[in-house]
Amino acid sequence: MTVTLADVAARARVSPATVSRVLNGNYPVAASTRERVLRAVDDLDYVLNGPASSLAAATSDLVGILVNDIADPFFGIMAGAAQTEIGGPGDGSGRAGGEKLAVVCNTGGSPARELTYLTLLQRQRAAAVILTGGAVEDPAHQAAMAAKLAKLADAGTRVVLCGRPPLPEGEAVVAALAFDNRGGGRRLTEHLLSLGHRRIGYVAGPVERTTTRHRLEGHRDAMAAAGLYGDDTTAEGRLANARDENRLTVHGPYDRRSGYDATLELLRREPEVTAIIAANDTVALGASAAIRDRGLRIPEDISVAGFDDLPFSVDAVPALTTVRLPLFEAGARAGRLAMGKETPPPGGIATIAAELMVRGSTAPPRK
């Protein structure tokens, strides 16, 4: 039924070993022989049996890219960029040079699925794995992840982190590319502060994610530095600060709906808010909708800012002030790292700068 190596060998009147060598191209084969084999491959429309090949060679050409949400361009852009560096041009049959099959796996943000995919990739003896996006901070899960990644690395799988903080132990991975979420959050807040805002609402992402925490920390650092939170070190002062922080922060998932609902809640809690920072651009879109639905104008009544600078953000009306993350570049770099085409940064860790993009959605508060 299906054509095998042996069939090709028979037709080319050589041994299976020779066919294998022609296909893999890592052993000298006379030009005339090679040609004969190639013709036989073509004639028979032969396609290598991947599992058999992986079994015998103890490696596969699978590269896994784990993302939290495939419907979110934030991940799509990184994954796409990584893939451009991984998938070779391909010749359609036989086995091409350094060609790898880059596949993206959607964890949906679930720790369990993250682990499951890692096991599945381990089972396939994947050549490399790229993990994108923030990690979940649950200690048990982190330990499980670290163990799993260590095992993968042990088995020869290259592990690259992209847009995710380095592992606590840090040794198991080829490289970690982390976004400067903290710095971005700080600069964004400083921008708002410099415009004169004082009551700033914060629509944060899910509590348990590192990304959420880092952006929020940057924000609070800036607020504290401006004497808005945390400067009063007396006992009551501290309490008041904490209350304020909590009152002006609402957590929720990274989606539009959450931005809408959280903004309504923020407006209820503190009608005097003059600016709202959203966990990311998608959330900012929802926040903007809520503000408009309340009959308020952006930025005259309330300023809005996002994070990530996704492609649609510049087209929002007014254009969204946000923090630009070089998603494509980071993804491409992760792809190269995974392929061993680029040497890892010193210590295996690189921080990727976040750039503030000031646009029309932020302006000085009215009063």
Next chain:
Amino acid sequence: MTVTLADVAARARVSPATVSRVLNGNYPVAASTRERVLRAVDDLDYVLNGPASSLAAATSDLVGILVNDIADPFFGIMAGAAQTEIGGPGDGSGRAGGEKLAVVCNTGGSPARELTYLTLLQRQRAAAVILTGGAVEDPAHQAAMAAKLAKLADAGTRVVLCGRPPLPEGEAVVAALAFDNRGGGRRLTEHLLSLGHRRIGYVAGPVERTTTRHRLEGHRDAMAAAGLYGDDTTAEGRLANARDENRLTVHGPYDRRSGYDATLELLRREPEVTAIIAANDTVALGASAAIRDRGLRIPEDISVAGFDDLPFSVDAVPALTTVRLPLFEAGARAGRLAMGKETPPPGGIATIAAELMVRGSTAPPRK
């Protein structure tokens, strides 16, 4: 180094066959034995060797989802939905029930890469393949695709088309879910027509894609039915119609940039245009930006409409009139079809309705 089935068998004091059967659960094993094996698996932290297993069983648990552009939510939403139907919960080790590894492959819209991925999946003996999005109309490529899909189907891989027209021959696939792009294009144009628009610009997608052609055909059908194009059947009339069609249609990729540039071009060619239909919502965003940059207002000066109804479209200002495609539902259904969890529609072909969403970006023309 790595632990194998035999190691587990030794530790559980059973034969490798028994371990295999416990893991696959398709053969009676005494409860006490099963338990002993499971404990050994756990103790040894055993992970099945995928390639070996696929080789022996002649199937794998890989399911490929091909998309044209992973950074585009249009595909992300379908792929994500399909994955929810495919990837089981997973138990972290051994092999779970009907668990499959859903992976998405980014073709970038390139026919060559599409074929390459199909070969790679064939090589891996994928359990199923889902192809999403419009096809390229080049006859040579279509023939190659049909041949490849037939071969995949032959080898037992289920092939499902999602948001893509059925194959010319049509036999090789489990099912084809096609969006009613033509109907959507027609209804959208009728809406504009009923508002009083007569000079309607059309920013189309890449010429060679079926999606582009179908949407455009729907548009032109509606125009012709209204006597705007193609009613004049004299020789000169025909020519004039064709000229008009061409003058008011600009092709380009499915991205924001293309929408921006094409709209500028349309405005130059025909300043009297009162409405612009974009190939999809992303393109519509670019078109809107161009219109605003020209100092025109939406919808007062020019109406804008998109296609797809991506999540951000409702948040555009003004909210975008568009044609809603049930991407999530279609993706989920494709996933179920690929898993054999749902019986294919009669004839293997289903057309999925497209619903007109009238919002703020379209209004009657001023004069």
Next chain:
DNA sequence: ACAGCCGTAGCAAGCGCTTTCTATGCGGTA
């Protein structure tokens, strides 16, 4: 008490490929 079964477990033959080791033939060199 014996034949026949059913429920379990083991044996062993591959699945299709890679790769080490060995064989062969040829040209060049002493």
Next chain:
DNA sequence: TACCGCATAGAAAGCGCTTGCTACGGCTGT
């Protein structure tokens, strides 16, 4: 001319798993 070495091809031993078939008790039925 005889020998060595290089370039190339083949033989064969697995890689780790699945599965058809066989084997073996103990139970049931007569």
